[in-house]
Amino acid sequence: MKIHDIAGFANPLRVRIALAEKGLLDQVEFVPVDVMGGEHRKPAFLAKNPSGTVPVLELDDGTFLSECTAITEYLDHAHGEKTLTGRTALERGIIHMLQRKVEAGFLNAVGAYFHHATDGLGPVLETYQNQDWGRHQREIALKTLVWMDGLLEEHDYLAGDQFTVVDITAMAGFAFASAAGIAIPDDLTRLTAWHQRVTARPSLARAV
Template identity: 55%
Template sequence: MKIYDWFDGPYPARVRIALAEKGLLSRIEFVPVNLWTGEHKKPAFLAINYSGTLPVLELDDGTLIAECTAITQYLDVLDGNPLLTGRTPAEKGIIHMMTKRAEIEFLDAVSTYFHHATPGLGPDVELYQNREWGERMRDKAVRGMHYFNGVLANRPFVAGNEFSMADIAVLGGMIFASLVKLPVPDECEALRAWHARMLERSSVQEWRAMVERGQGVKTLPITADLK
């Protein structure tokens, strides 16, 4: 299997952490797609994923799966032992609900702030910016932090009593917030405590080690003739 991503991207981090949780990192070839030079918006990559977003999973038969939630769902059930996406119908529903909330209320809001109210990825990529909208999304992200603080004040993990894909989505928000220097409010003590615990988790430490190395486990160049 191959994954097209960029080693320190907040969205790619979600899939890399999921891979570490499932013990699948050694089975993946990472194809670097440089976010900072806008490689994900150029024809070679748009032929792989028309929306120009990372990450993308390519299966051995050439099938392409984009979107973090979809990729994680696929990876989680490969061994018949879903650890991240739920075992029972109720678990699956709650995990997907909380993952979507993490994206809408926090992670995607930080992303919009980054792309619209900061220099983002630079003028070659950020062809349109609306600073007012970006600042509104910054405020929404802070509200999202308060929401998840309330959630985590009453249970150990975002979707209940076990670590799941929803925790990984909130981690993605925390990673992006750190990138844009958007602090977690002091009063969000439960969120801060949860985050400290997550940083000690082995899968998160594996991801951080990859970032420090500045690369994936295996890397391949991207070429224009890739599917």
């Protein structure tokens, strides 16, 4: 397998964590994409992913999979026990629901704030910015953090008692939040403890 991505970016981090959790890092060739140089917008890359986003998983048969959740779903179901996306129909439904809420309300919201209301990746790549939209998304991200703290009232992880793709998405969101200057509010103690617990997982160290 090949992963077309760029190290240090939030969405590639999601797939790298999933690979580490599944013990697959040594089975993947990482192909760097020069996002800062605009390689993701050129025809050769767009042939792999018309959306022009990283990461992209290239399988040995020539199939290309984009979108982090799709890649993680494939990895979890094709390799070993299903640990990240749920085993039963109910588990899969709950995990999918929570993952989408964390993705939209936190990761994507932080990303919108970063790209629209800060300097982001610089004027060459940030070709359109809407400051009001970015600031609005920051407020959504902060509200989502409060909701995430509530999820942890009775469980160690965001979707229950096991580390899942929901936690991976949240960790990528915090990587983005760090770059955007958004921190966990002091009163969200459960979320702070979760962050410390998840950051200590070996997969996080191997994925970065």
